Amino acid sequence: MRDGYRVFDTHTHLGAARHSGRTATAGELLRHMDRSGVDRSLLIPFPVVDDYRQQHNLIAAAIRAHPDRFTGAACLNPFVSPDEFQGEVRRCAEEFGFRALKLQPQYQPLNPVSRRSDFFFETAARYSLAVVAHTGSGAPFALPSLFISAARRFPELPIILGHAGGSVYYLEAIVAAQVCPNIFIELSSLMPHHCAEVIAHVEPLRLMAGSDLPESLEAEIGKLFTLDLTPETRRAILWETPLRVFGL
Numbered sequence: 001m002r003d004g005y006r007v008f009d010t011h012t013h014l015g016a017a018r019h020s021g022r023t024a025t026a027g028e029l030l031r032h033m034d035r036s037g038v039d040r041s042l043l044i045p046f047p048v049v050d051d052y053r054q055q056h057n058l059i060a061a062a063i064r065a066h067p068d069r070f071t072g073a074a075c076l077n078p079f080v081s082p083d084e085f086q087g088e089v090r091r092c093a094e095e096f097g098f099r100a101l102k103l104q105p106q107y108q109p110l111n112p113v114s115r116r117s118d119f120f121f122e123t124a125a126r127y128s129l130a131v132v133a134h135t136g137s138g139a140p141f142a143l144p145s146l147f148i149s150a151a152r153r154f155p156e157l158p159i160i161l162g163h164a165g166g167s168v169y170y171l172e173a174i175v176a177a178q179v180c181p182n183i184f185i186e187l188s189s190l191m192p193h194h195c196a197e198v199i200a201h202v203e204p205l206r207l208m209a210g211s212d213l214p215e216s217l218e219a220e221i222g223k224l225f226t227l228d229l230t231p232e233t234r235r236a237i238l239w240e241t242p243l244r245v246f247g248l
């Protein structure tokens with residue numbers, strides 16, 4: 001709780017990253033969450049890892065230990081064999097109860113416009129997982145507008161644009177959300193004035209908060225308290241939207 005609002009951080013990473021050397025444990029994340037008044041976090045593996053099954057196991061263990069604090073997301077290289085991809089996403093959904101599937105086009109170059117990417121979205125839909133797509137850095141495949149195509153091919157599937165396209169492409173994220181009712185926007189990495197512009201154009205029931213990394217958590221959540229928002233808007237962004245989208 002923070003100032004009377006429940007807070008859901010919809011973008012965090014647990015485990016060990018091969019590309020950056022970063023690590024994060026459940027205990028470390030909980031300490032940061034408690035300091036910033038975060039009730040629940042979506043745990044996502046880093047995009048480049050040595051062993052994605054092991055990273056998913058770590059997230060599953062964190063959820064088992066703290067079911068009231070954590071929700072899980074799967075993330076793996078989409079270009080492993082189709083059977084391996086299916087099998088691992090099924091394991092994450094059915095055995096672990098994960099609620100989302102992450103795509104990080106900067107490190108996992110899947111073209112969301114191509115029908116060759118259908119398997120990714122079909123798999124998420126099959127196991128009732130929301131798609132979290134990193135957007136912004138990693139263009140062109142990480143451009144928010146490319147997910148309009150996927151959102152129209154899979155109109156029942158929630159697609160969350162992580163980082164809202166970043167400060168360069170956030171206007172494109174606004175347009176994507178305006179033309180697709182199943183596109184949602186996660187506001188991490190935007191400056192407060194960018195967030196205000198997104199909030200002015202997209203209904204709060206399609207917006208959510210995220211931190212990405214612990215050292216950004218206080219700034220990312222804090223900006224939603226310093227912006228001049230109605231209590232209803234703040235409550236929707238911080239809690240109600242993610243709860244609904246992740247089916248909790």
Ligand SMILES: [Zn+2]
Pocket residue numbers: 011013134212
């Ligand atoms: Zn991320």
